[in-house]
Amino acid sequence: MDVKKIAVIGAGAMGNGIAQVGLMAGFTVAMHDVEQRFVDRGVNTIKESLDKFVGKGKITEDQKKDMLARLLPTTDLKAAVADADLVIEAVFEDLGLKKKIFADLDAFAPERTILASNTSSMSITEIASATKRPGNVVGMHFFNPAVLMKLVEVIYAKHSADAAIQATFEVAKKMNKVPVIVKKDSPGFIYNRVNAPTALLLQLILESKSPTPAQFDAAFKTLMPMTPFELLDYVGLDIVEHTQKYYSETLSKDYTPRKALVDLVSSGNLGKKTGKGLYDWSAGRPAIDTSNPTTEYDFTHMVALQVNEATKLLEEGVVNDPRDIDLAMANGGGGIGPFTIAKSIGYDKLVARCTELADKFGIETFRPTRTMKEGKIQV
Ligand SMILES: NC(=O)c1ccc[n+]([C@@H]2O[C@H](COP(=O)([O-])OP(=O)(O)OC[C@H]3O[C@@H](n4cnc5c(N)ncnc54)[C@H](O)[C@@H]3O)[C@@H](O)[C@H]2O)c1
Known part of the structure; x- marks a missing residue:
C-alpha cells in the first residue's frame, strides 16, 4: 500500500x-x-x-x-x-x-x-x-x-x-x-515492559526507606545522564503510579502501588511538574547529594531485571528475535540493548542478582526465567 x-x-x-x-x-x-x-x-x-x-x-x-x-x-x-x-x-x-x-x-x-x-x-x-x-x-x-x-x-x-x-x-x-x-499485543509492548520491573524495584526501595533516593542515585550518577529516582520524578510520580497499577492488573499483583508512592501522589508531590516529588525541582534540576552512595545496589541489579523481563517477551512470543528487543531498547532511550549488556556482564551474575532481589522482597516477578538460567541468548 x-x-x-x-x-x-x-x-x-x-x-x-x-x-x-x-x-x-x-x-x-x-x-x-x-x-x-x-x-x-x-x-x-x-x-x-x-x-x-x-x-x-x-x-x-x-x-x-x-x-x-x-x-x-x-x-x-x-x-x-x-x-x-x-x-x-x-x-x-x-x-x-x-x-x-x-x-x-x-x-x-x-x-x-x-x-x-x-x-x-x-x-x-x-x-x-x-x-x-x-x-x-x-x-x-x-x-x-x-x-x-x-x-x-x-x-x-x-x-x-x-x-x-x-x-x-x-x-x-x-x-x-x-x-x-x-508480534503480540501485550502490556507495555517492548520498551515500557522491559522497564517495568526496575520501576517496581524503585518503589519497593522507596517503601523500605533504605537506601534513600539520593543514596541510591548517588551510586548511578557517573553512569547515566539522569539517575533512576530522578527519572521517576521527571516522568511524574502520578504516571509511575498509574502504570504500576496497570501492570498490577495485567501482569502481576507484584506491581501494586505501595503506600510511600501513593502518599506522595495524593499529597500532590508529583515531581518535576509540581516542583517537588522525591526531589526539589523548584530551582531546576535537583542537586543530588552524591556524598553517600549506597553499596547495597549497583548497575547490575537494574540490568538483571531488564534482561530477565526481556527474556519473558521471548518466552511469551511478544518478540521472536532478541536483536529486536535490543534494537527497541537502544532506540527508545536506553543507549545499549539489554542482551548486549548481558553478554559483557555474564548471565550467571545476572541470574544471581535476580534471585537476590526476588528473595529479598518476596517478589516472583524478579525470579530468573528459564531462558535467563540457560544464558544462551546470542545477539
Ligand atoms: N506523552 C508521552 O510521553 C506519550 C508517549 C507515547 C505515547 N503516548 C500516548 O499518546 C496519546 C496522547 O498522549 P499525549 O501525551 O499527546 O496527550 P495530550 O494530553 O498532550 O494530548 C491529547 C490531545 O487529544 C485531544 N483530544 C481529546 N479528545 C479528543 C477527541 N475526541 N478527538 C480529537 N482529539 C481529542 C486533546 O484535546 C489533546 O490535545 C496517549 O494515548 C498516550 O498514552 C504518550
Whole structure:
C-alpha cells in the first residue's frame, strides 16, 4: 500500500510531534483536535520546532514552507480522515474515548485506510473491536518527544493483517524512525515492559526507606545522564503510579502501588511538574547529594531485571528475535540493548542478582526465567 496522506487525531504533545514527523517525511498530514485552540496550539508547536530546524541549518526556509503547506489543521474529523491512507490516533489515554473515536474513524475513513493507535498501554485488540475492520487496525507507538526519539513499536493486535503491519512499518521507516514489530499485543509492548520491573524495584526501595533516593542515585550518577529516582520524578510520580497499577492488573499483583508512592501522589508531590516529588525541582534540576552512595545496589541489579523481563517477551512470543528487543531498547532511550549488556556482564551474575532481589522482597516477578538460567541468548 502506498501511503500518501496521514491523519493524526489529537494535536497534543504526541499528536503534533507525530504530525511534524509526517510532514518532514513528505506526507500530507491532516491534524485534528476537538477545539480550534487545541489545533492552533499544535500548529504553533510545529512551527516553532521547524524554525529550530531551520536555525540549525537542517532544513531550508523553503522546505519549512512546503511542509506547512502540506499540514491540514482541522476540527472536522470527517474531513480529516476522508481520503487518508493511514490514521494515527493520539488522544487522551482513555479506553472508552479511544473506542468511540475508532468507531467514528471506521465510519468516516475509506475501507482501505489503516487505523493506528499511539496508546502507551491499552490493548490494541480491544480498541480494534470498536471497528468492523480489525484487520486494518494496528498499534503505532511513538516515544516522547516524537520528533527526536527513533523507536516506533509497530504492534500486531489479534486480528491485524500482515499487509497493514508492513505498510505501517514502511511509513515509520520513511519517517526516518527505527520501527520494531511487536508480534503480540501485550502490556507495555517492548520498551515500557522491559522497564517495568526496575520501576517496581524503585518503589519497593522507596517503601523500605533504605537506601534513600539520593543514596541510591548517588551510586548511578557517573553512569547515566539522569539517575533512576530522578527519572521517576521527571516522568511524574502520578504516571509511575498509574502504570504500576496497570501492570498490577495485567501482569502481576507484584506491581501494586505501595503506600510511600501513593502518599506522595495524593499529597500532590508529583515531581518535576509540581516542583517537588522525591526531589526539589523548584530551582531546576535537583542537586543530588552524591556524598553517600549506597553499596547495597549497583548497575547490575537494574540490568538483571531488564534482561530477565526481556527474556519473558521471548518466552511469551511478544518478540521472536532478541536483536529486536535490543534494537527497541537502544532506540527508545536506553543507549545499549539489554542482551548486549548481558553478554559483557555474564548471565550467571545476572541470574544471581535476580534471585537476590526476588528473595529479598518476596517478589516472583524478579525470579530468573528459564531462558535467563540457560544464558544462551546470542545477539
Ligand atoms: N506523552 C508521552 O510521553 C506519550 C508517549 C507515547 C505515547 N503516548 C500516548 O499518546 C496519546 C496522547 O498522549 P499525549 O501525551 O499527546 O496527550 P495530550 O494530553 O498532550 O494530548 C491529547 C490531545 O487529544 C485531544 N483530544 C481529546 N479528545 C479528543 C477527541 N475526541 N478527538 C480529537 N482529539 C481529542 C486533546 O484535546 C489533546 O490535545 C496517549 O494515548 C498516550 O498514552 C504518550
